[in-house]
Amino acid sequence: MTRVRIPPMLRSDVGGARELEADGDTVGDVIEDLVDRYPPLRSQLYENGSLGSFVNVYLGGEDVRTLAGLETPTRNGATVILLPAMAGGL
Amino acid sequence: MAGYRDLLARVKDEIHEISSLEAQERHQSEGAPLFVDVREPDEWEEGHIPGAIYVSRGRLESRIEGLVPDKARPLVVYCSAGSRSAFAAKALGEIGYEDVVSLAGGFTDWKRNGFDVTIPRVLSSEQRSRYSRHLLIPEVGEDGQQRLLDARVLLIGAGGLGSPASLYLAAAGVGTLGIVDADVVDESNLQRQIVHSTERLGEPKVSSAKRTLEALNPDVRVLPFQERLTSENVDRILGEGWDVIVDGADNFPTRYLLNDASVWHGIPVVHGSIFRFEGQATVFSPHAGPCYRCLFPQPPPAELAPSCAEGGVLGVLPGIIGSLQANETLKLILERGDTLAGRLLLFDALGTTLDEVSVRRDPECPVCGDNPTITDYVDYVEFCNAPAVYDA
Numbered sequence: 383m384t385r386v387r388i389p390p391m392l393r394s395d396v397g398g399a400r401e402l403e404a405d406g407d408t409v410g411d412v413i414e415d416l417v418d419r420y421p422p423l424r425s426q427l428y429e430n431g432s433l434g435s436f437v438n439v440y441l442g443g444e445d446v447r448t449l450a451g452l453e454t455p456t457r458n459g460a461t462v463i464l465l466p467a468m469a470g471g472l
Numbered sequence: 473m474a475g476y477r478d479l480l481a482r483v484k485d486e487i488h489e490i491s492s493l494e495a496q497e498r499h500q501s502e503g504a505p506l507f508v509d510v511r512e513p514d515e516w517e518e519g520h521i522p523g524a525i526y527v528s529r530g531r532l533e534s535r536i537e538g539l540v541p542d543k544a545r546p547l548v549v550y551c552s553a554g555s556r557s558a559f560a561a562k563a564l565g566e567i568g569y570e571d572v573v574s575l576a577g578g579f580t581d582w583k584r585n586g587f588d589v590t591i592p593r594v595l596s597s598e599q600r601s602r603y604s605r606h607l608l609i610p611e612v613g614e615d616g617q618q619r620l621l622d623a624r625v626l627l628i629g630a631g632g633l634g635s636p637a638s639l640y641l642a643a644a645g646v647g648t649l650g651i652v653d654a655d656v657v658d659e660s661n662l663q664r665q666i667v668h669s670t671e672r673l674g675e676p677k678v679s680s681a682k683r684t685l686e687a688l689n690p691d692v693r694v695l696p697f698q699e700r701l702t703s704e705n706v707d708r709i710l711g712e713g714w715d716v717i718v719d720g721a722d723n724f725p726t727r728y729l730l731n732d733a734s735v736w737h738g739i740p741v742v743h744g745s746i747f748r749f750e751g752q753a754t755v756f757s758p759h760a761g762p763c764y765r766c767l768f769p770q771p772p773p774a775e776l777a778p779s780c781a782e783g784g785v786l787g788v789l790p791g792i793i794g795s796l797q798a799n800e801t802l803k804l805i806l807e808r809g810d811t812l813a814g815r816l817l818l819f820d821a822l823g824t825t826l827d828e829v830s831v832r833r834d835p836e837c838p839v840c841g842d843n844p845t846i847t848d849y850v851d852y853v854e855f856c857n858a859p860a861v862y863d864a
Contacts, residue, residue, distance in 0.1 A: 390748045391783075400823070429773070435771035440829045448832055463829060464816070467768040468745045468752060469724045470632075470783055 387463040395422040410452030438465040487561040489576040505546035519589045522817035527758045550575035584655045602728040626650040626714040630677040632790030633720030637669040640798035642685040664787035703849035706733045724771040725852040730763035744793045749821040751793035767832040
């Protein structure tokens with residue numbers, strides 16, 4: 383199981399959870415597992431069938447774009463951080 | 473019984489004196505002697521011989537061996553007229569300095585001959601007192617404080633993030649603060665925008681902030697820009713010359729516009745953003761590190777971006793993130809420590825956790841990459857339904 387950090391703007395789509403566990407051998411599988419269980423997430427994260435470029439995904443603090451992208455294998459106990467751009471300066 | 477004049481005359485007999493003309497020749501020569509100024513601090517601050525070291529007459533004997541360990545080094549000691557330096561030269565000889573002369577006629581004669589004078593930039597006694605806690609830190613000290621006083625920082629937004637950031641920067645003595653904000657103070661701002669106050673309701677935020685900041689520290693000059701940052705005015709405003717920009721905008725169009733402009737103007741941006749209980753902070757240093765577009769190449773589609781007005785924010789959160797921004801700004805000015813460049817700090821106020829993720833410069837970045845595809849300002853549509861202000 384991989385822990386996935388849910389950013390505040392997506393929490394209403396997952397019943398308010400700040401962190402969830404999901405299954406998968408790669409970062410892509412983990413996210414896929416999550417959107418299967420929480421369908422409203424799909425439209426927030428995906429753009430034309432793939433993960434939107436406005437959402438960053440980190441594994442162990444590293445942007446998966448600098449690793450093997452969504453193919454990056456997850457490690458046991460690692461945390462995935464989903465991070466959409468945030469504009470507020472209120 | 474011998475008086476002061478007799479004593480002075482006797483001391484002068486025991487030491488060597490040189491005229492200011494000869495001192496000037498030695499000053500210009502290869503292997504010039506070290507000039508030692510033994511006057512009072514206020515006299516030194518009004519000007520001294522270039523390259524001289526300062527040690528007051530009262531502390532000469534106790535300090536000189538630390539300052540000049542080599543007792544064979546030639547010294548020219550001076551005061552204002554040549555009397556205090558005569559006693560100083562005698563004392564230096566007695567503690568073992570081998571080649572000491574006193575400047576006859578002192579600094580007064582040196583100046584009268586029109587020789588070079590250095591006027592040190594010094595803090596006033598009020599500033600010494602105001603910034604005493606900075607002066608005690610070796611990483612800041614007097615040089616660092618002068619840097620802060622000389623620095624020019626532009627704040628985008630006088631709202632949640634801009635309030636604490638501007639207050640701490642003003643308190644620290646950052647000499648010039650530009651503030652860009654088109655809005656007026658509203659009651660709903662006061663839960664977190666602590667640079668404003670109830671009596672300022674309806675007043676333009678830039679003038680309210682100016683009053684607060686200049687009252688906090690008279691060393692600070694606040695330059696108000698009561699306008700929204702646009703592709704039309706961004707070159708004019710950034711072109712006024714800034715050392716650092718503090719980004720406290722609350723909307724994507726301004727953040728992307730500011731990013732692109734700061735890359736093209738070569739000005740580092742201290743980024744902060746907040747939403748409900750969570751905040752982010754990082755530093756974008758043009759070409760030396762990533763930019764905002766390396767982190768997020770493009771804004772989210774309008775329908776997915778959370779509405780600014782609906783979001784809400786815990787009042788203290790911008791206080792924390794804005795203070796982190798002030799901290800990064802001070803370090804950039806002082807060129808001390810490690811900034812957040814290349815790291816995005818994620819703060820969660822509910823769990824009180826601080827995480828960081830790495831941000832790398834993207835060689836494919838459309839603005840700061842090797843082959844930029846964006847070379848002119850992009851006017852993105854406003855995402856919020858709320859009016860386009862810096863702190864809805």
